[in-house]
Amino acid sequence: RKEVEQDPGPFNVPEGATVAFNCTYSNSASQSFFWYRQDCRKEPKLLMSVYSSGNEDGRFTAQLNRASQYISLLIRDSKLSDSATYLCVVIPNTGNQFYFGTGTSLTVIP
Amino acid sequence: DVKVTQSSRYLVKRTGEKVFLECVQDMDHENMFWYRQDPGLGLRLIYFSYDVKMKEKGDIPEGYSVSREKKERFSLILESASTNQTSMYLCASSFFLRRAGGHEQFFGPGTRLTVL
Numbered sequence: 001r002k003e004v005e006q007d008p009g010p011f012n013v014p015e016g017a018t019v020a021f022n023c024t025y026s027n028s029a030s031q032s033f034f035w036y037r038q039d040c041r042k043e044p045k046l047l048m049s050v051y052s053s054g055n056e057d058g059r060f061t062a063q064l065n066r067a068s069q070y071i072s073l074l075i076r077d078s079k080l081s082d083s084a085t086y087l088c089v090v091i092p093n094t095g096n097q098f099y100f101g102t103g104t105s106l107t108v109i110p
Numbered sequence: 111d112v113k114v115t116q117s118s119r120y121l122v123k124r125t126g127e128k129v130f131l132e133c134v135q136d137m138d139h140e141n142m143f144w145y146r147q148d149p150g151l152g153l154r155l156i157y158f159s160y161d162v163k164m165k166e167k168g169d170i171p172e173g174y175s176v177s178r179e180k181k182e183r184f185s186l187i188l189e190s191a192s193t194n195q196t197s198m199y200l201c202a203s204s205f206f207l208r209r210a211g212g213h214e215q216f217f218g219p220g221t222r223l224t225v226l
Contacts, residue, residue: 008150032213034213042219043200043217043219043220044153044215044217046214046215049213091213097158097166097168098143098204100145100152100153101152102151102152
C-alpha cells in the first residue's frame with residue numbers, strides 16, 4: 001500500500017471557483033504534513049504546512065483529519081495563476097524521509 | 111535565497127553508458143535527496159543522504175548509486191544506463207527534520223535524462 005495517495009485529477013475549474021483536494025496517508029504515526037506546489041516544467045516548492053488545528057494562508061486552507069488519516073487543501077476564489085500540480089507530503093515520526101503523493105493537477109480556466 | 115543547482119537541464123545518453131548527475135546546495139543542509147519523477151507515478155525517492163559519506167536507499171535504488179564526499183554535493187550515478195531510466199531527475203536538500211526549518215525541502219530545477 002502506498003504511503004500517500006492522491007486523486008490525480010485533473011481538476012478543471014472556472015476562475016472564482018472553490019476547489020478542494022484530499023490526500024490520504026497510511027501510517028497513523030505520521031507526524032508532519034505539507035502541501036507543495038509544482039508549476040509546469042518547474043520544481044516543487046513548499047506551499048504550506050498542515051497543522052492539526054487547521055491553518056489558513058489567504059485563499060488557501062489546509063486541514064488535517066488524524067482519525068480518518070487524510071489532509072485537505074481548499075482553494076477559494078481560484079485564479080488563473082493557481083493552475084499547477086499540488087503535491088501532498090507526509091513525514092513519519094522516524095527517519096528523514098519525505099513521502100510525496102503523486103500530485104493533483106489543477107487548471108483554472110477563464 | 112536557498113539555491114540547489116543541478117549540473118545539466120537536459121541530457122541524452124546511450125544505453126550502457128555511465129551517467130553522472132551532480133547536485134550542489136549552498137545552504138549547509140545536512141540532508142540531500144535524489145528523486146525521479148514520471149507521469150502518473152509522482153516523485154519517487156532513489157537515495158538520500160543525511161551526512162557526508164552517509165547514504166540510505168529510498169524506494170527505487172536499483173540501477174543507481176550515489177556519492178557524497180562533501181556536504182554541499184550529492185551525486186547520482188547510473189552505472190549502466192537503460193531506457194527505463196529515462197526520466198526527470200530532481201535533487202533536493204533540507205535541514206535535519208528535527209531542526210528548525212527541517213520540514214522544507216528545496217529542489218533543484220531538474221535534469222531531463224533521455225536514454226536511447
